[in-house]
Structures are given as structure tokens and as C-alpha cells.
Amino acid sequence: MRGESSVFVRVLAVLFLTALALLAAAPAGADSDSIPDTLERQLAERFAPYLYLHPEEKFYPVSPLYVLPRSNLMRTDGSADGYLVENSPTEGRISALTDPAAGYYSTSDKYLNL
Numbered sequence: 864m865r866g867e868s869s870v871f872v873r874v875l876a877v878l879f880l881t882a883l884a885l886l887a888a889a890p891a892g893a894d895s896d897s898i899p900d901t902l903e904r905q906l907a908e909r910f911a912p913y914l915y916l917h918p919e920e921k922f923y924p925v926s927p928l929y930v931l932p933r934s935n936l937m938r939t940d941g942s943a944d945g946y947l948v949e950n951s952p953t954e955g956r957i958s959a960l961t962d963p964a965a966g967y968y969s970t971s972d973k974y975l976n977l
């Protein structure tokens with residue numbers, strides 16, 4: 864019994880090392896990683912989320928890159944409205960603001976005419 868489990872562990876180890884070798888030898892693909900691009904596409908298609916919108920929905924999802932240039936970067940100062948930090952912030956500017964306690968927020972109603 865003990866010998867059987869030892870063989871099983873060896874087989875698993877060989878399979879694992881073979882899988883690692885196959886991944887390492889896989890074509891890099893256009894993005895230069897070790898995962899074949901066709902597999903990436905298949906996984907993306909298989910697990911892509913479905914988005915169902917109500918037939919009367921007025922506001923459709925848009926890219927953040929569309930909204931950012933039409934928004935204001937604001938910061939709280941204890942008042943009800945806060946203050947303007949920057950018009951049309953870039954994604955680089957927004958991604959640098961990593962402290963949630965700093966009180967930054969965005970408004971876009973002025974530019975999107977909501």
C-alpha cells in the first residue's frame with residue numbers, strides 16, 4: 864500500500880514537471896507571456912461576463928477613459944461640496960491617488976449634463 868502511494872506521488876510529480884515544461888516551452892504569443900494567446904482568448908470568451916440592461920435603460924456603460932476628461936477631481940474639506948483639485952484628470956493622475964482616507968472623489972455631472 865505504501866509503495867502504491869509512493870508511485871502515485873512520483874507520477875504526480877512527473878505530470879507536474881511536464882506541465883511546467885510545456886508552459887515554459889509554449890509560444891510566447893503577441894503579449895510575450897508563457898500562455899498561448901489562443902488559450903487566453905478561449906478563457907476570456909468562456910468566462911466573459913454577460914451584461915443585461917433594462918430595455919428602458921438610459922445610461923449605458925462607457926469606458927472610464929471617456930468619462931475622465933469630462934470629470935472633475937474633487938477633495939473633501941469638511942464642507943458639503945469639497946473643492947476642485949483638477950479639471951479633466953488623467954488616468955495616471957487618478958491611479959496615483961491610492962489613499963482612500965485622503966478624501967478625493969470625482970464628479971462628472973457638469974460635463975455630462977446629467
Ligand SMILES: [Ca+2]
Nearest residue numbers: 892898899900
Ligand atoms: Ca499569451
